[in-house]
Amino acid sequence: xxxxxxxxxxxxxxxxxxxxxxxxxxxxxxxxxxxxxxxxxxxxxxxxxxxxxxxxxxxxxxxxxxxxxxxxxxxxxxxxxxxxxxxxxxxxxxxxxxxxxxxxxxxxxxxxxxxxxxxxxxxxxxxxxxxxxxxxxxxxxxxxxxxxxxxxxxxxxxxxxxxxxxxxxxxxxxxxxxxxxxxxxxxxxxxxxxxxxxxxxxxxxxxxxxxxxxxxxxxxxxxxxxxxxxxxxxxxxxxxxxxxxxxxxxxxxxxxxxxxxxxxxxxxxxxxxxxxxxxxxxxxxxxxxxxxxxxxxxxxxxxxxxxxxxxxxxxxxxxxxxxx
Amino acid sequence: xxxxxxxxxxxxxxxxxxxxxxxxxxxxxxxxxxxxxxxxxxxxxxxxxxxxxxxxxxxxxxxxxxxxxxxxxxxxxxxxxxxxxxxxxxxxxxxxxxxxxxxxxxxxxxxxxxxxxxxxxxxxxxxxxxxxxxxxxxxxxxxxxxxxxxxxxxxxxxxxxxxxxxxxxxxxxxxxxxxxxxxxxxxxxxxxxxxxxxxxxxxxxxxxxxxxxxxxxxxxxxxxxxxxxxxxxxxxxxxxxxxxxxxxxxxxxxxxxxxxxxxxxxxx
Amino acid sequence: xxxxxxxxxxxxxxxxxxxxxxxxxxxxxxxxxxxxxxxxxxxxxxxxxxxxxxxxxxxxxxxxxxxxxxxxxxxxxxxxxxxxxxxxxxxxxxxxxxxxxxxxxxxxxxxxxxxxxxxxxxxxxxxxxxxxxxxxxxxxxxxxxxxxxxxxxxxxxxxxxxxxxxxxxxxxxxxxxxxxxxxxxxxxxxxxxxxxxxxxxxxxxxxxxxxxxxxxxxxxxxxxxxxxxxxxxxxxxxxxxxxxxxxxxxxxxxxxxxxxxxxxxxxxxxxxxxxxxxxxxxxxxxxxxxxxxxxxxxxxxxxxxxxxxxxxxxx
Numbered sequence: 001x002x003x004x005x006x007x008x009x010x011x012x013x014x015x016x017x018x019x020x021x022x023x024x025x026x027x028x029x030x031x032x033x034x035x036x037x038x039x040x041x042x043x044x045x046x047x048x049x050x051x052x053x054x055x056x057x058x059x060x061x062x063x064x065x066x067x068x069x070x071x072x073x074x075x076x077x078x079x080x081x082x083x084x085x086x087x088x089x090x091x092x093x094x095x096x097x098x099x100x101x102x103x104x105x106x107x108x109x110x111x112x113x114x115x116x117x118x119x120x121x122x123x124x125x126x127x128x129x130x131x132x133x134x135x136x137x138x139x140x141x142x143x144x145x146x147x148x149x150x151x152x153x154x155x156x157x158x159x160x161x162x163x164x165x166x167x168x169x170x171x172x173x174x175x176x177x178x179x180x181x182x183x184x185x186x187x188x189x190x191x192x193x194x195x196x197x198x199x200x201x202x203x204x205x206x207x208x209x210x211x212x213x214x215x216x217x218x219x220x221x222x223x224x225x226x227x228x229x230x231x232x233x234x235x236x237x238x239x240x241x242x243x244x245x246x247x248x249x250x251x252x253x254x255x256x257x258x259x260x261x262x263x264x265x266x267x268x269x270x271x272x273x274x275x276x277x278x279x280x281x282x283x284x285x286x287x288x289x290x291x292x293x294x295x296x297x298x299x300x301x302x303x304x305x306x307x308x309x310x311x312x313x314x315x316x317x318x319x320x321x322x323x324x
Numbered sequence: 325x326x327x328x329x330x331x332x333x334x335x336x337x338x339x340x341x342x343x344x345x346x347x348x349x350x351x352x353x354x355x356x357x358x359x360x361x362x363x364x365x366x367x368x369x370x371x372x373x374x375x376x377x378x379x380x381x382x383x384x385x386x387x388x389x390x391x392x393x394x395x396x397x398x399x400x401x402x403x404x405x406x407x408x409x410x411x412x413x414x415x416x417x418x419x420x421x422x423x424x425x426x427x428x429x430x431x432x433x434x435x436x437x438x439x440x441x442x443x444x445x446x447x448x449x450x451x452x453x454x455x456x457x458x459x460x461x462x463x464x465x466x467x468x469x470x471x472x473x474x475x476x477x478x479x480x481x482x483x484x485x486x487x488x489x490x491x492x493x494x495x496x497x498x499x500x501x502x503x504x505x506x507x508x509x510x511x512x513x514x515x516x517x518x519x520x521x522x523x524x525x526x527x528x529x530x531x532x533x534x535x536x537x538x539x540x541x542x543x544x545x546x547x548x549x550x551x552x553x554x555x556x557x558x559x560x561x562x563x564x565x566x567x568x569x570x571x572x573x574x575x576x577x578x579x580x581x582x583x584x585x586x587x588x589x590x591x592x
Numbered sequence: 593x594x595x596x597x598x599x600x601x602x603x604x605x606x607x608x609x610x611x612x613x614x615x616x617x618x619x620x621x622x623x624x625x626x627x628x629x630x631x632x633x634x635x636x637x638x639x640x641x642x643x644x645x646x647x648x649x650x651x652x653x654x655x656x657x658x659x660x661x662x663x664x665x666x667x668x669x670x671x672x673x674x675x676x677x678x679x680x681x682x683x684x685x686x687x688x689x690x691x692x693x694x695x696x697x698x699x700x701x702x703x704x705x706x707x708x709x710x711x712x713x714x715x716x717x718x719x720x721x722x723x724x725x726x727x728x729x730x731x732x733x734x735x736x737x738x739x740x741x742x743x744x745x746x747x748x749x750x751x752x753x754x755x756x757x758x759x760x761x762x763x764x765x766x767x768x769x770x771x772x773x774x775x776x777x778x779x780x781x782x783x784x785x786x787x788x789x790x791x792x793x794x795x796x797x798x799x800x801x802x803x804x805x806x807x808x809x810x811x812x813x814x815x816x817x818x819x820x821x822x823x824x825x826x827x828x829x830x831x832x833x834x835x836x837x838x839x840x841x842x843x844x845x846x847x848x849x850x851x852x853x854x855x856x857x858x859x860x861x862x863x864x865x866x867x868x869x870x871x872x873x874x875x876x877x878x879x880x881x882x883x884x885x886x887x888x889x890x891x892x893x894x895x896x897x898x899x900x901x902x903x904x905x906x907x
Contacts, residue, residue, distance in 0.1 A: 434845030
């Protein structure tokens with residue numbers, strides 16, 4: 001059984017009393033100890049999906065309209081709030097895009113890590129502090145005994161993201177959801193944070209769900225990849241298979257728009273046109289207005305997922321055609 | 325809510341303009357026979373201890389409300405706004421002027437007003453000036469902060485580079501950006517000024533006693549509160565409704581305002 | 593911390609000096625001979641001439657100011673024209689009432705303002721929020737004296753639950769029970785200020801609620817109430833504290849009115865009565881004392897602000 005199994009998850013945003021669908025029934029699984037990458041442009045619904053899994057949509061304008069989220073065999077959507085909170089921050093933890101603002105500025109980082117430990121484990125404050133120092137050491141923060149009493153504003157962005165990771169690891173999660181964990185950081189720091197996540201995964205055996213708009217980041221870290229476009233998963237495959245044979249024209253477009261520094265490029269490809277507006281009504285394949293290979297059928301019928309290989313699916317009428 | 329507030333303020337404005345035409349009685353006419361008459365016909369709001377018609381006096385009171393409100397807003401925004409903008413723009417001058425504002429702000433608002441009223445005669449103009457001075461200080465400080473922020477923005481650099489003069493930058497580039505915060509500030513000053521003026525009237529240091537303002541009406545009839553509670557109900561409710569409406573309007577305007585300045589204006 | 597406080601206290605000196613110049617000039621700005629003004633209407637020309645000499649009115653005005661300031665620094669603001677006693681004693685006589693009134697009012701403000709503000713923010717958009725924030729706006733729009741008069745009418749005159757005016761010292765017969773005289777005044781004074789605090793707490797909590805770190809706190813699996821108090825309210829307190837100086841100024845202003853309505857023998861009513869009696873030495877003394885107090889409170893607010901927000905460095 002998979003650690004996390006998301007089935008037909010649909011999410012809508014309440015705008016002026018109306019529910020506008022933004023995620024149209026996505027399904028995927030995360031196996032224990034593995035890394036799933038979810039990639040897509042901003043606004044494709046990948047962040048909303050991760051927040052829905054974590055249970056952080058409550059109290060906002062966003063509603064889960066259908067589907068199920070099975071974590072460790074339990075449906076997170078029907079679980080009573082209290083039991084759900086017992087999982088949040090313990091078995092399932094999350095780190096966010098903005099390390100600069102994701103820590104509370106008025107508490108010391110040690111207190112913030114300890115808060116998570118004290119919430120889920122029956123330990124004394126002193127023990128929680130010891131554990132916080134240990135965690136800071138685990139995420140390779142130099143001088144953890146001193147840093148444990150720092151305030152967030154005294155740390156750099158990379159350090160803060162390490163603190164966020166330490167906080168997420170506080171109760172040995174089985175699943176770590178990382179929503180664009182490196183986007184706000186310098187390029188050199190990005191690589192170090194990704195390496196750290198990889199190493200920690202090897203040490204702890206946790207699964208990671210990595211959300212990114214950057215195929216490069218995904219390629220470096222993931223076992224499996226799901227590509228999202230306009231609230232749908234349009235291609236899923238093991239990472240090595242995806243990067244060798246991209247079946248969906250959107251995935252190929254994403255790849256072509258990555259600048260590659262070690263090779264001369266005549267012209268950086270951009271995907272033409274724009275992403276349809278959220279909640280816009282669209283017949284056929286959501287990508288057809290931007291697709292260079294669109295044919296009449298593409299604007300009429302929304303393609304179902306077609307198996308390219310036993311582990312590789314693409315929602316395209318003509319998967320793998322015109323491959324470069 | 326803000327719409328209801330706006331409608332009420334329009335009614336007050338109408339009453340203020342049309343008071344002489346629509347009042348059923350002369351607000352100054354004394355009628356010893358009908359002293360402290362209860363609300364009813366023909367005295368809708370009853371009469372006071374001189375037998376004057378409270379309804380007519382209330383309508384005339386709307387006039388004072390508008391005079392005081394508009395007068396102190398204009399005074400406060402003109403003087404305070406200019407001081408604040410110039411101080412931020414010419415920062416050397418500003419350091420000097422803003423220290424002066426600091427000194428005035430060391431006096432709590434009503435206290436400053438009381439001290440100033442001691443020096444001046446009780447009159448409508450003086451009340452407006454005194455309340456205007458009190459709120460000019462806060463306005464100056466707020467506009468000082470906002471102008472400083474604007475000065476750092478690229479479009480001001482662009483204007484300087486294109487050779488615009490000081491007055492052109494101040495009044496054609498900076499001021500238009502401050503119009504909406506100024507309007508919000510104006511609505512809050514209007515509201516505060518009403519309460520301040522009423523308090524001054526009550527303490528016997530505001531408008532001359534013969535002027536039919538809502539504050540004076542409350543002040544005069546307070547010793548009759550047990551015998552004729554309605555004398556305080558009507559002017560009191562009129563003040564509350566007007567201040568409340570103005571606060572509501574200010575609040576709604578602030579919510580829709582440029583987020584850069586939202587935190588600068590302390591209203592209710 | 594100590595060095596910072598000392599530095600801030602030093603920074604107060606120029607403002608305070610400038611304020612004292614204004615307070616000093618105040619008597620000289622009133623048309624007429626200051627000696628005659630200080631002595632009041634009943635003074636004979638001989639008295640006026642004698643006081644003129646004593647006050648050194650024949651000397652240059654800046655010399656007069658420094659003499660006056662020197663005395664004021666030693667707590668000597670001269671003699672009250674009305675009471676014929678030292679101004680400092682007159683002010684001290686009103687201190688007990690005003691301080692107790694202020695403390696009692698603070699209790700109301702904190703007891704009402706903070707919980708209702710928190711409730712309003714956590715139930716944002718519901719009828720509870722609309723009632724609380726609308727009600728707060730309404731109370732902030734009520735003239736203090738009007739509210740006071742109706743509280744007297746209802747609770748003192750009609751119901752007879754509380755005394756309507758005056759305040760015997762808690763050292764007199766009755767002891768602490770005499771505080772009941774301050775119940776209605778403190779409620780009157782608290783109403784508009786608690787309203788201010790409610791709106792302030794609500795607005796800053798709503799701002800903090802949108803911040804990313806609150807999402808982090810929720811992701812830890814904390815109970816919503818714990819998130820609201822430890823993360824949202826705690827951070828909102830920073831801006832509430834910053835605005836507290838403003839509230840205190842409003843409190844002083846409204847205390848003047850409230851003490852007058854309830855005929856309380858406090859410093860606030862002393863200001864009004866001294867103005868009406870043209871008792872200038874008392875006016876000068878009281879105003880200067882209040883300005884000092886207000887500035888010290890502002891300093892305490894700034895220190896509290898720095899203490900609440902670790903990002904503010906005390907340098």
